[in-house]
Amino acid sequence: MTDPAADEPGSGDTETYEGTVLVGEDFEAVEGRVVVEDGAIAAIEEASVASDDIVCPAFVNAHTHIGDSVAKEAGRRLDLDALVAPPDGLKHRILRETPDEELVAAMRRSLRYMHATGTTAHVEFREGVAGVDAIAAAVDGLPVESVVLGRETVAAMEHPFAAGFGASGARDADFDAERAATRAAGKLFGIHAGERDPHDLDAAMDLDPDHLVHVVHPEERHLDRLAAEGWPVVVCPRSNLVTGVGVPPLRDLLDRTTVALGTDNVMLDSPSMFREMEFAAKLTDATAVEVLRMATAAGAAVAGLNCGAIEPGRDARLLVLDGDSDNLAGVRDPVRAVVRRAGQGDVKAVVP
Structure with a gap:
């Protein structure tokens, strides 16, 4: 006992x-x-x-979108862009249409579930100032630390509750100004990259991010840059299969840089690190030690936490x-x- x-x-x-x-x-x-x-x-x-x-x-879930906790298993048969691409993907339409009180209550339930399944911290991408306000309200009083990267505007990054900026991807916009503002503020900058193809990876890496999310389709030059620059990568293999973009090359990534594990959108998958670890371990050749490190120490490094x-x-x-x-x-x-x-x-x- x-x-x-x-x-x-x-x-x-x-x-x-x-x-x-x-x-x-x-x-x-x-x-x-x-x-x-x-x-x-x-x-x-x-x-x-x-x-x-x-x-x-305890686990550190290195990439989440829990705002869409109001839309679990929505969007059957939709592709990646139709599901989550800003500004009018299904997720974004649902977020705009859902009352704030309902959004906060749904996120709070996801946070409670995360804690019950061993997660005490997560890195959350949240839309706009209102989104950062909502996650701050949802996590209040719970034994989970939300490391929030505000999206869409510099104001979201500058929110007192925000730890940085979370970019949707280099193909969606030019994030040079947001990157400069985030660096000046001494905060974290994360960006989705290489999720459906390799074509936005160079532009994302040119921003010198604090971490990249997904990196499902790196080419050899991208792997070389990862090894040289040491940018951490957060992978979300269950989400990648749900959206049909493929499986991240874990062995290639692990051999070159720090790799952490995230569960991505709650609308697509439960925010259970148990499920994500089992999936990663059985789907790839990553060892159990590597996968547990991805779910703990590597996630803490991405989040800037001492755990x-x-x-x-x-x-x-x-x-x-x-x-x-x-x-x-x-x-x-x-x-x-x-x-x-x-x-x-x-x-x-x-x-x-």
Whole structure:
């Protein structure tokens, strides 16, 4: 059993989580406990413990659009542009037509589900100032951190709740002014690129983004630029298959740069990192360690957060799984179990 226990009753300053602890960015399986003090990991203690739990970093979902939580499974048989291209894709029409209160309530439900499935932070692309206002209202009071990249206008990026600018793609507009304003503000700049073909990748890379999203169709020169410049890439393989654009070349990307994992639009897929990890692991030749790193430490790096690995000094964002559940009992490789097998029913605790 996990044993969150304060040093003094009611102090809440120190807690411990026991079991098989997946330590560091290579997720070495260590029997023992994680000691948490004042919200940070203070120590990992190797010891013989009675708990069957698996303690791993909580997930960082590196690319989401949760505004379309009001339109789950809408748009059957529509192509990518008809679904989500601005300004009049189905998603954008639905967002314009839906009352703010309904949008906020739907996003809040998605955020609660994300936390219940082990996610404590996400990078969210949100449309306009009103969109940033809406996500700020939706996440208020929930134990999830929304790293919001405002879209469409510089004003959305400059919103106090926004961490940067999220560009739709270089084929949609010239984002030089937005990139310059974001850089001047010291904020993050992310851009969709290479989703349906390679033709917008050069222009996206010329903007020197903080990260690129999708990169399903890189050519060799794009891979060379990734290796040289070190731009992180966020992949969303389930979404890419739903929209019919293909599967990102994970091996090529992982061999060249940091790769993180996102779930993309809620209208297309549930924001479950369990599902995204299993899909990525079974569809590609990425190892379980690589996929779990994509869902944790790499996502934290993209978001600029001090979490994603169980190491002293990191923020204590943890996921505790019941290793004795009917689903996980008998597991021989805990990293593969988290990536390929675990689900919401195995979750015992999400910290915080």
